[in-house]
Amino acid sequence: MQYALEGSQALARTVALCRPQVIAAYPITPQTHIVENLSKLVADGALNCELVSVESEFSAASVVLGAVAAGARAYTASSSQGILLMSEVLFNIAGLRLPLVMTCANRAVSGPLSIWNDQQDSMAVRDAGWIQLYCANNQEAVDTTIQAYHIAEQTELPVMVCVDGFTLTHTLEVLDIPDQQQVDRFLPPFNFERRLDPSSPISIGTLVAPDYFTEARYDHHRAVNDAQQSIVAAAAAWEDVCGRRQNPLICVSDRQGARIGIMTLGSIAGTLAAARDHYNNAPATRLMALRSFRPFPAEAIRQACAGLTDLVVMERALSPGSGGIVGAEVRATLSEMNDAPRVHNFTVGLGGRDVPMDIYPRIHEGLRTGSGIPFGVLDLEPDKLPAAG
């Protein structure tokens, strides 16, 4: 059913449809509307679950960890500082193989302080062992959240659904919210085999010595890698239920004869698609929106980039002292190809800086005049920089 909803509101309703039994809520801009909306649903009796208003994000993640361990479907959301504060717990949840879904409303990370959108927060925890799926728009956020429970409970891995803060969370648009029967058909009740139960009293969270730790970590890595199949299958299955086309690992929008490709994650995919239509004199360009960052779909990326001479990777985070994060991984993966495209890696829109449509001709201009500089901050305004050093 179609509704005009703010992104956060839509997410709250979607989460409610997934019948979570425990929700941990701690507010942080720009995720607050999600937890507020959920609180209202609970207060109105529209959502029957245990809502735990915790005293920090660390506890938020810990509460849902405990809830899943005790056999309940759980949910929480956070951003930026909160993601980092709970990072220890995120590693723990993933290592213990607890199925969980969390919304990360992407926001820049202090210092300096910023409440606005970039993807430094989720990138900072990319090694925690979670599945990370980036949503290009609010409809995708709704659909991905539902699929996330399916994927999580099948793979016994936690899934982070990344949604650009403000840009998506605070944007009002018309969205299709599925009905309860559709979701119930797609998501059976949570039945966690390894749950803590007096009738089968296992011990979770043991100390593993060097003789087995490598295997434990490898088993985890293998599971996240293998999750690609679950992600693809979940997309296909949900497509059947809702009738909307779903993007699995990477969404490719090609143009006849395109030799240039631009790969992004998140909402700027929409900006670039609109720009491509608008600047129709620019060279044919293949647009790619990477949905699954973890597992990193190496094969799918290589396939998506086949035939390109230049690939621009535009991302919303950077690793100080190194450069692009996604770009570096994509470059490494493409280097295994014959005839790999030249990779141009840019960061754009840090700390919520608006990414206007004219970024598109600027990219093409840069490609035409440049010689493939390895990394740059595309929208840097050098006049504002202090003295180096």
Place this chain on the structure above:
Amino acid sequence: MSHRELRQNQPRFSGLESGHRACQGCGEALAARLVTEAAGPDVVYANATGCLEVFTTAWPDSSWRVPWIHSLFENAPAVAAGMEAALKSRGKTTRVISMGGDGSTFDIGFQALSGMLERGHNVLHVCFDNEAYMNTGIQRSSSTPHAAVTTTSPSGKERMGKRHLKKDIVSIVAAHHIPYAATTSVAYPSDIRKKVRRALAIDGPTFLHVHSPCPLGWGHDGALSIEVARLAVQTGLFPIIELERGRLAGSMPIRTVHPVTDYLQLQNRFRHLFVDDARAREELEHLQALADHNIEVYNLRGTRPDNRDSEGADTVRRGGLRWA
């Protein structure tokens, strides 16, 4: 009957089994054993990082017979809160107990504990207090008593052990106005059992602070763990009290008050106080004053012999009958 069969036929529930790797005479192992026995099988446990979880779960071995999870150092009460919410949402009556040492309860996990208490979760938090970060090698925590020596509060020319006082955790916890908070000691197993059962019979957050000697960290023979714990109580340095909604509801009177030196001289961590030194003498007086203060504040002096006082509470009878 083989030992293994006999083990399965003991007239009490066993939550902790043999084969764990605690040091000889470990007070915390004993405390965990007594708590899990008294709580029974229908409980799930969240255990903070520390000695207890390390010596009980070196994969593939686990000494627990109860469902148990160890997550991190600072979040056991939060994990417990999540488990409680989950069980409640699933309509289960299984109880939840959160366990941690003094490091996690008093320091790094204090926030999570406070949050759990404030939200009124139906969780019992048990703190096994061995008065330092023992698992990492005997470093001071806010629970370490005044003048005790640890590796991060050593004694020397400039220092006489820990400068600061022992944090009064049970008062802080009680200030959350939870229905029940109490202290107890491994020297009084009947008292521990009684208090675990009392706490679990209450709806809402409860707290139990168990004094648990560490032979290695405190510097005494493993065989003396009970003796040391008993003296801590009988000197007044570790008062046995119960607080309900923040008000003192009961205490274990001390029938024969011992001078603090009886307790201190058994432990190497206080050895530096028994030298001919003015500062050492002052510290002994200070510790005695702290004990005297506790006795006064909690009204610990017993005027009549009583089976619930510090000498009656562990009275044995032929055939094993005790009052709890």
Place this chain on the structure above:
Amino acid sequence: MGLKLTRGSFAHPASSLRYHTGSWRMERPVHRHRPAPCHTACPAGEDAQAWLALIAEERYREAWEKVVAVNPLPAITGRVCHHPCEVACNRGHFDEPVAIHHMERWLGDKAIAADWDYPATPLAHGSQGVAVIGSGPAGCSAAWQLSRRGYKVDLFEALPVAGGLLRSALPHYRLPRDVLDAELERLLASGITFRPGQRLGRDFSLDELKAEYAAVFLAPGTQRSREWNIDGATPHDLHVGLDLLKRWVDVGTIPEWSSAAVIGGGNTAIDLARILRHCGVETVHVVTHQSLPRAGVEQIDTMSAIPREIEQAMEEGVIFHEHRGVQRLVLRGEQVIGLELVHRKELHEADGSKRYVSFEGTESLLHVDQVIPAIGQSVDPAGLSTLLEQRSHLDASEHGRLDGHPGLYAGGDACGGHGSVSAAIGDGRRAALAIERDLQQQTDSAEPAADPVTPAQLNMNYFEPQARQHAPVLPVAERSGEVEIIGTLTPQQAAQEAMRCLSCGNCLACDNCWTLCPDIAVLKTRRPAEDGSHYLFDYDFCKGCGLCARECPTAYIMMEPEQ
């Protein structure tokens, strides 16, 4: 290793049982039943801790059978014994000693009231008969021990009734006749053949006994009073202590004197002094070179009488003169009118020799009508001259054997020593055991040194003070000499008193070890284990920390080095 990881590395419950931490041990706890001090102090060898435990468990008959296995006369010793068990009792270091003596009397009386039979044993060694001479405590004890081991026993007694000194010399206020008769009748009905009116030397000889019996136990007592005179002088109407006592017990009267002095520090002297007072003698003195019992005085210098008796004597008005000897009789004609007393002590040298020394310059005069020596007895040599060889007592080994006389054994007062009823009972039992070993041609086993539990070894933290139960005592004004002065405990008092026993060296089933083991390495058994305990150590897991041993209230658990 081949073991596969679990998802998320979870572990299965109680899987740590495969890790045997017992390998960490440097020492291990063991159950060691050690004798309680009451046991090692008892001259008869009773294990008071054991039978008190049975009373605590309300197993009264078993308790009585436990006592009579060692001492067949509890109703008697429970009245007349000097109870060194109570002096040794570890509870005395906590609050007050357990009233073992009163408990034994209570149990003995209960057996009499319930008419419990002494456990009879079928004749196993019918061909080997044993003769016992004398039916005093030593003789009865030996006869009983042999009879219950299946030997045919003939118990010879010179008098028409059994009991020896128990009958002839113990005042009724200490041992009522009906109690004595009830105890002896049941004992003698248990399979012993009693032959009264048979006097050694007159009716049969030692050689005849040796020919007819496989072994002979001699317990004739000391029927002859020591000769007493002061520089060759004796009063013309000299009454010797024990004879006078016997006469009073038998006949009930004593010559009327207004004052008398009893010389001696033993039970006979005290009994006599008290009887004189009960019979109306106004002033009664006891003169002894020994010391009154008090703290700080060495045992060897103290009067051998039971302190309780001395105390009651003082209550009844007997005047004591300690460290005194009689230097001279003051006579007018042949009538004694007084005694010259002098300070006197028996000095003991390091080499064991001893001598009496009177201290010149300390003489004083004591006016008395009568002087009665009660300075000890010696064995009547009738029929025993070959054994005695001019000595005053028989010289028996600790097991009752007479060196150079195989087949002959002796015990009781006839062998000297302390002269107590319980010691005599102990002698009888030890000799009976030696007789059995000799008849079965077994060697004496080396007995380990006594190692009773000391107070420091107990953990008194686990006990609660509880006042000792008191038996009622007749006020002085009501003491007549006929009625028992000390009464009995009530059943409730007995139950309470049994609970006061600390169970030194034996398992109390208190659950401490089971409760306090951090490694859950003490298991509770469903039935008592072979060693009498209620728990087992699981050595697969015990780390040897020693908490169980330290917190065992009764010192039943010892740590010993791991091999």
